[in-house]
Amino acid sequence: MKKFLTIGLVFAALFIQTTSFDFFTFRGIKPDLGLILVIYFALLHGPITTIGAGIAIGLLEDILSGGLMGLNLFTKPLIGYLFSLIGHQVVVVNPVNQGVLVFLGSLLNGGLTYLILKVTPVIIPGKALLFKLIFLQAIYNGLLGVILIPILQRLYCSSHKKRKSMVR
Amino acid sequence: MPKTKKKYKPLITIIVIAMLAIFLMTVQIRTGQRPTFIARHIIHLYSSTHKLANYAIHPIIELWETYAWLIGIKQDNIKLQTEVDRLKEINNHYLEYKKENQRLRLLLEFKKEASIVVFPAQIVGKDPSSWFKTVIIGKGADDGIEKNQAVVTHQGVVGHIIEVTPKAAKVLLISDQNSSVAVIIQASRAEGIMVGVQQGRCKINYLARTAEVREGDVVITSGLGGIFPKGLRVGEVTQIKKKTYGLFQDAEVRPYVDFSKLEEVLIIR
Numbered sequence: 232m233k234k235f236l237t238i239g240l241v242f243a244a245l246f247i248q249t250t251s252f253d254f255f256t257f258r259g260i261k262p263d264l265g266l267i268l269v270i271y272f273a274l275l276h277g278p279i280t281t282i283g284a285g286i287a288i289g290l291l292e293d294i295l296s297g298g299l300m301g302l303n304l305f306t307k308p309l310i311g312y313l314f315s316l317i318g319h320q321v322v323v324v325n326p327v328n329q330g331v332l333v334f335l336g337s338l339l340n341g342g343l344t345y346l347i348l349k350v351t352p353v354i355i356p357g358k359a360l361l362f363k364l365i366f367l368q369a370i371y372n373g374l375l376g377v378i379l380i381p382i383l384q385r386l387y388c389s390s391h392k393k394r395k396s397m398v399r
Numbered sequence: 400m401p402k403t404k405k406k407y408k409p410l411i412t413i414i415v416i417a418m419l420a421i422f423l424m425t426v427q428i429r430t431g432q433r434p435t436f437i438a439r440h441i442i443h444l445y446s447s448t449h450k451l452a453n454y455a456i457h458p459i460i461e462l463w464e465t466y467a468w469l470i471g472i473k474q475d476n477i478k479l480q481t482e483v484d485r486l487k488e489i490n491n492h493y494l495e496y497k498k499e500n501q502r503l504r505l506l507l508e509f510k511k512e513a514s515i516v517v518f519p520a521q522i523v524g525k526d527p528s529s530w531f532k533t534v535i536i537g538k539g540a541d542d543g544i545e546k547n548q549a550v551v552t553h554q555g556v557v558g559h560i561i562e563v564t565p566k567a568a569k570v571l572l573i574s575d576q577n578s579s580v581a582v583i584i585q586a587s588r589a590e591g592i593m594v595g596v597q598q599g600r601c602k603i604n605y606l607a608r609t610a611e612v613r614e615g616d617v618v619i620t621s622g623l624g625g626i627f628p629k630g631l632r633v634g635e636v637t638q639i640k641k642k643t644y645g646l647f648q649d650a651e652v653r654p655y656v657d658f659s660k661l662e663e664v665l666i667i668r
Contacts, residue, residue, distance in 0.1 A: 246452065248527040249445075249535075256659070259598050261529045278409035286416055293423075294438040295445060296526050297533025297561055297569050301423030304416065312413045344530060351428055354576045356530070357596065364529055 236390050237272075237280060240383070241287050244268050249295055255375075260363060262371050263337060264379075265292055269307050270336045271380050273314035274323050275387075285311035299353055306343045310336050326377045333376030334369050341365030439564040446537050446567035449523040517551070517665040518542070523567065532575035532595065534558075536664060539566045547626050549667040555632040555655035556580065556620060557664050572658055573633070574599050581623035582633055584650075587611045590621055593633065593652060599659065601634065601652040608648050612639050618652050628667065 244264040247255065255262050265288040272281040285308030292303040314336055323329055341364060348355045356364060426434050520542075524535035538544055540563045550557040550570045558578060562569040571578050574595040582593045582603060589610030591603035606612060616636040622629030634654035641648040 245527060246449070249449075249524040250452075263529070265527065282409055282412050282416075289420075291441065292527045294441050295524060295535065296528045296531055297571055297575070298526070298528055298531035299424055300427045300433045300438075301420035303528070304423065305420035308413055308416050312409055315409070347424070348530070351424065354594075356576050360596070360598065368529060 233387065233390065236387065237284060238287075240268060241265075241284055241291075245288065245291050245295070248292075257371060260367050260371050262375050263340065263368065264375075265289075265303075265307065266310070266337060266340055267333055267372055267376050267379055268383075269311040270314050270333050270376065271329075271383050273311045273336075274318040274329060274332065274380075275384060276318075278312055278315035278319070281311035281315045282308050285309075299348065299351060302344060302347055305347065306340050309343070310340055313339075326381050329380045330373045330377035333380070334373030337369035337372040338365065341369060433562055435562065435564070438562075442535065442564045442569075443539075443566045446523045446535060449535075450521075450537055516668040518668065519663055519665055520544075520568075521663055522661050531577070532572040532658070533561070534570050534572065534661060536568050536570055536666075537566070538666070539564050539568050541565045543668065544568045544666060549627045549631070550664050551631060551667060552656055552661070552664055554657075555634060556627060557656050557658075557661065559626050560666070570664070573601055573654060574658055579624075580627060580633065581621045582618050583621040584610070584612055584636070585617040585619050586613070587616070590623075591650070593618065596651075599654065599657070601654055603636075603650040603652060604647070606648050606650055608641065608646055610648070612636060612648065612650055614639065 244267075248261075248264050255264070269281060269285045269288060272284050286304065289303035289305070289307035292307070293300050296303070314332065317323070317332070323332060345355065345361065345365065355361070423434055426432075518538075520536040520538040522534050523537040526533040536544075536550075544560060544563050546560055546563055548560045550559060556573055558570045558572040558575075560568050561571045572595065573580055573593065576595050578595045580593045581590070583590050584603075584606075587610050589606055589612060591606035593601050593603045596602050603618065614636055618633045618636060620627040620629060620631040620633060632655055634652040634656075636650045637653045638651040639648060640650070
């Protein structure tokens with residue numbers, strides 16, 4: 232059940248992210264739902280699930296994007312792994328703290344993306360837009376993380392309870 | 400031993416995946432082509448699923464848009480009516496010019512320009528990343544789509560095809576920083592290269608300093624570069640940046656196409 236839910240969430244995140252109606256886009260800033268999901272897995276589900284989800288999200292994003300192939304495949308599992316090390320050491324249950332970690336993860340993702348694109352011939356956006364792409368998106372992701380992570384946690388808990396009752 | 404193996408499994412996986420990612424990036428940079436061995440099937444599957452989902456979700460969106468945008472509709476209506484009257488007048492002038500043009504063409508025995516063949520396609524997905532501006536259309540190689548074909552709407556130029564799979568294709572929008580289109584200012588005939596600066600905006604580089612460019616000037620494709628036919632409407636100049644030195648001036652362009660509301664496009668064959 233947990234596996235199916237994880238796969239379903241990965242596809243749902245990507246579907247919303249690439250959908251033709253910009254429901255989540257706010258003043259040109261698009262949240263990175265895939266990254267929020269990866270950080271959620273990292274904080275609450277251990278490194279194996281996180282890396283698996285990171286690889287799936289990263290690879291699918293690269294395929295559907297018109298950018299550099301391998302870019303998200305590099306960043307998403309790596310950030311997931313790094314944050315799973317935090318999740319392994321401390322249990323982060325406060326939604327605000329979870330949001331702060333999503334914010335930091337987004338900053339790291341933006342920084343890594345910038346550095347990778349900087350060493351490749353791909354043209355990167357100007358400074359003003361970089362601020363928006365990295366910093367403002369990280370704030371947006373963080374705020375969305377505060378709302379989404381408890382919802383995701385509740386979803387997993389309810390699926391776990393259902394399974395338990397089915398076993399009984 | 401197995402415990403140690405288990406401990407390092409995530410780290411080893413990360414190293415392997417990082418190497419694979421670097422390999423994929425290297426292949427793309429070296430060859431200039433995106434590796435598409437798995438991508439073809441995934442994009443095909445994605446576009447089919449997306450078409451179905453869009454079909455199911457569309458009525459809900461339409462309902463939302465109808466009610467949400469009712470606010471201020473009266474003012475919009477008055478504004479649009481004025482615009483329609485003005486455009487009717489302009490259209491009348493153009494009809495006159497068209498007739499005159501036809502007569503002159505006959506007189507000079509000019510060969511008629513080959514008419515552009517276009518066919519429609521639906522947008523089935525947008526770029527998941529905020530760093531790049533691409534869209535996926537629901538038509539591919541099976542429908543005759545080829546790489547580097549121009550994509551337009553009735554409003555103006557949208558972009559060009561960068562990747563084709565049998566049932567879907569990827570379009571690089573003109574607002575992406577990696578896109579460049581050879582353009583001319585319609586009034587002054589000054590030539591330049593238009594690049595995307597994201598946020599749905601573009602910039603014309605290499606515009607001769609001496610060229611007369613004004614805010615509101617219409618920008619059209621020049622036909623150079625071989626992707627876009629000459630004379631397609633692109634956008635209008637919103638700002639001119641002229642430094643005190645240098646050979647060129649820059650102009651900011653607002654494309655006619657609203658990329659956030661793209662639903663259907665036309666592909667030029």
